[in-house]
Amino acid sequence: MQVFHIQYPTRLPLEGMPSSQVMAIGEFDGVHLGHREVISRAVQTGASLDLPASVMTFDPHPRAVLGHDNYTQSLTPLAKKLELFEQMGVHCTYIVEFHPEFAKLTPAEFVEQFLMPLGVSSVIVGFDFRFGHRGSGTPDTLCELSRGRFAVEVVRPFLMDGEKVSSTRIREHLKAGQMEEAGTLLGRRYTVRGLVVEGDKRGRTIGFPTANIDPAESEAYVMPANGVYAVRVIWEGNVYYGAANIGVKPTFSGDRKLPVLEVHLLDYEGDLYGRSLEVEFLYFIRSERKFSSVDELIMQIGTDVKDIRTKLSILPHKNL
Known part of the structure; x- marks a missing residue:
């Protein structure tokens, strides 16, 4: 799996990047069953289109940069996250350095300065995906900004026992010592x-x-x-x-x-x-x-x- 580190501001594309690709975007902390649904869709769609499947993720965790103390530790630090991506069949991972200046980008600026230069053919996101300044961009926003230049697929919530599988739920189980429950949501120990x-x-x-x-x-x-x-x-x-x-x-x-x-x-x-x-x-x-x-x-x-x-x-x- 190729790994590319992107800093803002930057000139894209970088040498060695594929000219066209299917991309899953998200923080993916934990790479839990819900995340796997999004990434698997990118891998499947890429295979059907004969295009490489890629992931764009962010480091450090956006919530940690924005002052959420609970997110200074990760369920999957970057090295573990990359290992899990590769196991799932991802061809390329783009690690975008998340810092306050990057956080100020509008949804439109993110699309034009990041997604378009990367030649995305299709973008896969979760139903609760947020991007751009103060999380103002939603999957609907992404569809509007694509203007037919790339497809957008929104993956529905992955439910277990009637509740959405989430990193927050997993963190709560860990803090309670509930390892079996956490492992069930992660899909692994x-x-x-x-x-x-x-x-x-x-x-x-x-x-x-x-x-x-x-x-x-x-x-x-x-x-x-x-x-x-x-x-x-x-x-x-x-x-x-x-x-x-x-x-x-x-x-x-x-x-x-x-x-x-x-x-x-x-x-x-x-x-x-x-x-x-x-x-x-x-x-x-x-x-x-x-x-x-x-x-x-x-x-x-x-x-x-x-x-x-x-x-x-x-x-x-x-x-x-």
Whole structure:
């Protein structure tokens, strides 16, 4: 998949861009089932017209730039988003840098300065697509501005249990520790990826060594609720199951404010420092809490691991 970075103002087209294409446009944070409907339509339409299918997305998240604090973290940071696009058969992705000056473009300016130079044959958007200054452009606006120069297809809302599948719903499920519900809307398990870095190494002393995910990298993600989770961990073709803890470790660090992610792999011994792990959240086990003693914490972790083995049907020393 080709990836093009576009800054405003810019001269389009850029070298290597296709002369004509079918394009899905949206933020697509999460690349959930509703997003997949829009992108799949672009891929299908492109195949029927013998044209490449492309995606235009925006980075950083427009809501983060416009002051929505809840959107400083993503369901799918850019690298993960691109990976999912490619898996869906997208040929080209255009990443438009979103900043305050770009946000001032009128809907007409966006069409004339971005879509027309890219030679779009057909544009696919969701029913709630908004573009241009203060989100004044709608799918109807896009149809009017196309003036027959390109086709516009509007994808209806993707409903589940009578409600629209949305990034907002997924974020709410994650913040409540409802991993199965979030995964249903995503169409896959929710994952967080990051490098293993040195931590305080306290886990080794209590019999449960953990891999600590780089806080700077994990902060790019929307983190699930603080607590203990059953997880699947993938790196370099290896798959392990384990227990993940998200939180401030109150038993040891009463003044910690930002949560950290650490993972204990079942039946694994070895050095993971510097490796990039993908942590796939399966089930919520319990909320984080402060224990009165280290011994009490050790007993609880032992119970957590036993519960995870039972839930996932993993026997000791057996890696599925």
